[in-house]
Amino acid sequence: MAALAASQKADKEAQRQRERELASVKVAPADIDLLAAEAEVDKKAAERRLRECGGSLVEALKSYL
Template sequence: MTEESAPIDDDKLEKKKKHDAESAADLEKVTDFAEEKEISGTDLASVLVNIEEKKKAEIMKIKEKERELAKVSIKKEDVELIIKELEVTKQVAERTLRENGGNLVAALTTLVHS
């Protein structure tokens, strides 16, 4: 009886091994494999320098925009009207007027739609 059951067990064992091998191969196909790369100190330093330069450029751009907005003349009456009618702060009223070139109607329209 043991001799008859041995060939059956060998067949099952071979099928299981074959199935396991196929499963492992399928798993290798779907796994995303990326090799780890060592980053050198100079590469890292250059990346950090680039980031700092971009930040400085953005800050300069914002400062330049603020300077341009500060040059725009606005009327005190327009600021007061916006504050009274739309119940916004003085800073919001002034900023919106400056962004719209001092045009009261455009500033009101912008604030109503925002």
């Protein structure tokens, strides 16, 4: 049980670290709007995808293809 608890704690910490990294990526509001319109997703999903792609609109669009 202790190993399972330690594993879950490590997973949560890794997820928090990933969220901090994504939050530090700068994205332009115009890119969010364009991606949301072209990929037909909501703005929150578009912003998340842009952050995951390092702020690159081209990479974010390609990821939906």
